[in-house]
Amino acid sequence: MKILVCISHVPDTTSKINFVESDTKFDVQGVQFVINPNDEFGLTRAMWLKENQGALVDVINVGLQTSESTLRKALAIGADRAIRINAEPTDGYFVAKQIAEFVKENPYDLIIAGRESIDYNGAMVPGLIAGFLDIDYVTNCTKLDIENGKVILDREIDGGKETLSGSLPLIIGGQKGLVEENDLRIPNMRGIMQARQKPLDTLEPFNFSPNTSTLKFHKPEPKQAVKLIDADNLDELINLLQNEAKVL
Amino acid sequence: MAVITYIESSNGKIKKSGFELASYASELAKQMNSSAIAVTINCSNIKEIGKYGIEKVLKINNDLLNEFNAKLYSDVIVQASNNFDCNRIVLSSSSDSKYLAPLVAAKLEASYLNNVISLPSNLNPLTVKRTAFTNKAFSDCCSSSAKIIIGLSNNSFGLVENSVSVIEEDFKVNLVNSNLSVKSTEKSSGKVSIADADIVVSAGRGMKGPENWNLIEDLANTLGAATACSKPVSDMGWRPHSEHVGQTGKPVATNLYIAIGISGAIQHLAGINSSKIKVVINNDPEAPFFKAADYGIVGDAFEVVPKLNEKLKEFKLQNS
Numbered sequence: 001m002k003i004l005v006c007i008s009h010v011p012d013t014t015s016k017i018n019f020v021e022s023d024t025k026f027d028v029q030g031v032q033f034v035i036n037p038n039d040e041f042g043l044t045r046a047m048w049l050k051e052n053q054g055a056l057v058d059v060i061n062v063g064l065q066t067s068e069s070t071l072r073k074a075l076a077i078g079a080d081r082a083i084r085i086n087a088e089p090t091d092g093y094f095v096a097k098q099i100a101e102f103v104k105e106n107p108y109d110l111i112i113a114g115r116e117s118i119d120y121n122g123a124m125v126p127g128l129i130a131g132f133l134d135i136d137y138v139t140n141c142t143k144l145d146i147e148n149g150k151v152i153l154d155r156e157i158d159g160g161k162e163t164l165s166g167s168l169p170l171i172i173g174g175q176k177g178l179v180e181e182n183d184l185r186i187p188n189m190r191g192i193m194q195a196r197q198k199p200l201d202t203l204e205p206f207n208f209s210p211n212t213s214t215l216k217f218h219k220p221e222p223k224q225a226v227k228l229i230d231a232d233n234l235d236e237l238i239n240l241l242q243n244e245a246k247v248l
Numbered sequence: 249m250a251v252i253t254y255i256e257s258s259n260g261k262i263k264k265s266g267f268e269l270a271s272y273a274s275e276l277a278k279q280m281n282s283s284a285i286a287v288t289i290n291c292s293n294i295k296e297i298g299k300y301g302i303e304k305v306l307k308i309n310n311d312l313l314n315e316f317n318a319k320l321y322s323d324v325i326v327q328a329s330n331n332f333d334c335n336r337i338v339l340s341s342s343s344d345s346k347y348l349a350p351l352v353a354a355k356l357e358a359s360y361l362n363n364v365i366s367l368p369s370n371l372n373p374l375t376v377k378r379t380a381f382t383n384k385a386f387s388d389c390c391s392s393s394a395k396i397i398i399g400l401s402n403n404s405f406g407l408v409e410n411s412v413s414v415i416e417e418d419f420k421v422n423l424v425n426s427n428l429s430v431k432s433t434e435k436s437s438g439k440v441s442i443a444d445a446d447i448v449v450s451a452g453r454g455m456k457g458p459e460n461w462n463l464i465e466d467l468a469n470t471l472g473a474a475t476a477c478s479k480p481v482s483d484m485g486w487r488p489h490s491e492h493v494g495q496t497g498k499p500v501a502t503n504l505y506i507a508i509g510i511s512g513a514i515q516h517l518a519g520i521n522s523s524k525i526k527v528v529i530n531n532d533p534e535a536p537f538f539k540a541a542d543y544g545i546v547g548d549a550f551e552v553v554p555k556l557n558e559k560l561k562e563f564k565l566q567n568s
Contacts, residue, residue, distance in 0.1 A: 013495050013496070013515045013518075014514055014515070017381045017384040017385050019385070026381075037495075037496045038496070092350075092360070093353075093359065093360070096350075096354075118381075118382050118496070119380070119381055120380055120381075120387075121362070121363055121379070121380055121381070121382060122360075122362065123346055123349075123350075123362055123399075124349070124350040124353065124360050125350075126350075127347070127349070127350025127351055127353075127354070128353060128354050128360075130350075130351065130354070131322075131350060131352075131353065131354020131355055132354050136319070136426070136427050136428050137318065137319075137351065138318075138428065139318075139346070139347050140343055140347070142489065152431075155343075155347075156343065156489075156490060157316075157343050157344070157433070157435075158342055158344075158441045158442070158443035158444065159435050159436060159439070159440075159441025159442070159443070159444070159490075160433065160434045160435035160436055160441075160490065161433075161490065162430055162432070162433045162434070163430070163431040163432045163433075164428050164429065164430055165428070165429055165431050166427050166429070167427055175496070176489060176492070176496050176497065180483070181479075181483050182483070211359040211391055211392075211393045212359050212361060212389055212390065212391040212393075213389065213390055213391075214387045214388070214389050215375065215387075215388040215389065215390055216387065217380070217385050217386065217387045217388075218377075218385065218386040218387070218388075219384075219385055219386075220383075220384075220385070220386070220521070223539070223540065224542075226528070226538050226539070226541045226542065226543065226544040227542065228538075228543075228544050228545070228546065229543060229544070229545050230545075231545050231546065231547030231551070231552050234545075234552070234555055234556050234559045235559060237527070237543060237545065237556070238559055238560065238563050240543060241504065241525070241527070241543070242563075245504070245524075245525045245542065245543075247446075247447070247503045247524065247525050248504075248563070
């Protein structure tokens, strides 16, 4: 089985979000970048499939040289090969087109991406790839089992979950649940050493343009100070919720 | 050059978010001097969409569509939008609509802008405000594509009443069966889902253990609210994953979010920031959540929550 895991290189979840160049660019100063958490759950599930059922696991990123550290981390976790398409990941459409074109030339049985990246939250890359290549697609995937080419998956739905069956080839949008938080792996020294020897191939981008652009970023308005209510005066809270906030 | 929107239903009835979507689509059509069409699938109370300004509703009734299937449902939207020459497609941010949106985008070669929170500030190129960095920021995004899908963020636009009489039209679709099939569905019955709730009652490690969640559930019942939890709580298995809200969990955009015993880590706040009013109950006055909340009570959840529940019960009785 050949698995491709799409890796987005995103600011760590605790990062302060600031913008520069007249609020047109994200300020990377002092920001630590990580594997997008939704992708990391998928990568870890791919490692499980590799170790228990035998699979070759490639990771791919559309990004500039700065994302190589994130790809090296994926290799240290256990991926076999990394591919970087050397272009700025301007929007979800552009990224999905790049990966879809790559997959046309290099087919995989299973493609795993995160349900969304935690930076631009486009929530479209795996779905667009599926649409471009006409491959079955399941997102918000919280469980993935493969046996003899048959796939059983759980998808989180509003207010519950649904169990689906399908077959390979398949694309999923993964999230927490694919593996548990404490199954995530911190690369060990051996993994890091091995990662240095593993191939990290850089490809030039295919000729597509993004179809959206970001004109400007804004930060939320500063919040008014909290109104503290005495724990013995809950009527006041109900009064405020009813008459001031108008939410009761 | 018309606007088309897919109005979701559940058990044949339009979902609450459907009316907000109808309002947005008809206001967008007005802005464009155009008209809006709604797509409904196996839905019975179609006339109600007319309250929110949509004049034409397509009725699709097909047994292949009894269960949600992203591929088949996206085919329906693509065929309807091609048939009526629509170039603006408005979708909700439910998990089903977010699932099918990119499939529609790929087939129509359309741009997809999701998490949109307002009408366009400019029509050419279409420019909208959306949330980014998981609610830690906003961005003005634009697209010049011929076809554009707008994914409207839940609870961001509200309802705009504008009663019109509805023309219903049967619409036939051509569907090819999908490889993917639903084996089973588990839904917490009788409970409001986080996505559909007006009020969410959420609790964290401060509850000390899963055995104390009856306090949270009682309060949620009184308010007709959904229950949610912080990440550590779902990681420890006190509550199911489906209740975890925050950056890597479910996003919440509700009218009232009540956080009990949740300190307010930046990742949690990111996920719930779009909620309109936030109330925090915590015994630690230094909890970062107090900086993000509208109303706060410093106190012991085990005392405050049951008392608040009793008071709210009285309030509900008096106001019912």
